[in-house]
Amino acid sequence: GIVELRLERPEARNAIGKEMLKGLRSAMDKVGADPTANVVLVASSVPKVFCAGADLKERRLMGPSEVREFVNTLRATFSSFEALPIPTIAVVEGAAFGGGLELALSCDLRICGESATFSLPETGLAIIPGAGGTQRLPRIVGRARAKELIFTGRRFDATEAVNMG
Template sequence: MNFEHLLFAVEDGIATVTLNRPKALNALNSALLTELSELVDAIAKDASIGAVILTGAGEKAFVAGADIAEMQGKTPLEARAFSQFGNSVFSKIERMPQPVIAAVNGFALGGGCELAMACDIRIASTHAKFGQPEVNLGIVAGFGGTQRLPRLVGPGIAKELLMTGDMITAERAAQIGLVNHVVEPAELLPKAQEIAAKMLSKGPFAVRFSKKLVNEGINMDLERALALESEVFGTLFGTEDRLEGMTAFLEKRPAKFQGK
């Protein structure tokens, strides 16, 4: 697959997607979002891919935000459509069956922070910076920031970041629960690959349904969410992987999962 604004590679069942507009600090424009949407669709259908790492080209930025030069001339209706499109792409990432790890190598501001939040796990370089600076432009976050941020860090901290536009360090992002791990720049991709490989060594159905249960259950009341969990728990007892996993445990050997 050839793209103008993305780099794509697969090794050992792990797909690495690199947003590749380094001169624009990987800012999100319509062309990049369209390519990302198409690639996410393709990955989601590819059973040979078990995990995805999403990162940005260059050392300065993961994604510095949406492309302000493109947004400048939009009418209210065009701006709403742009927001809806960005949200649709990020929701695809959130819903795709494979776990997605954001490897944040620099600025993750505005749309960049929102893109990272649509991923399942966020690993940050010590050089990374996070923020939702839209209020500095007289607008609000438009790609999910006002909704995913409070779900991750709580409404109080989210409101502070959204209403001040403050930029925070990777260490602060980890303290508030926005980031899972902070590592030195040279360790960023290896750490992401390590976590992805660990996930691939587990039962494929179990990993994918764990993601699905968290994503769906968090928007349900507890009673319905627990019922959904029990349903999936029972369903997985009908798989060969469940039998292999429990047999391997009892035989004190590593499990050999087949995704069956």
């Protein structure tokens, strides 16, 4: 009953591109249709990284309508994690930045190793976290702290994450 979903794109530090997003979507559809699934673990096969976020190199090659479609699909996919009727657990070792943090936030629980680091660096790139992080983070850490983390894009470690809740 334990479904292990592994992020495995080492050449891009597990950055989420179109193909990886398609794979995540497909995995969620399979889990949703599997009556034997009791829990989903989301982890990385890549050492020292959970997920570097959206693949910005790929995103630069997209037109505005493609970007909008990608972000909408990313948000819907993460919402499907949140809506699963079974527990979802993000197992975070290493970096969880941008969409990687948003993926972890969409899970019911987050377990992180001592090397875990987190941030929403999008504002430093003149974009807004688009996959639900601006809604999920305040529910978990409170509105004021979420604003500070979103506005500054500052990195925080596993100890601080635990202290924030």
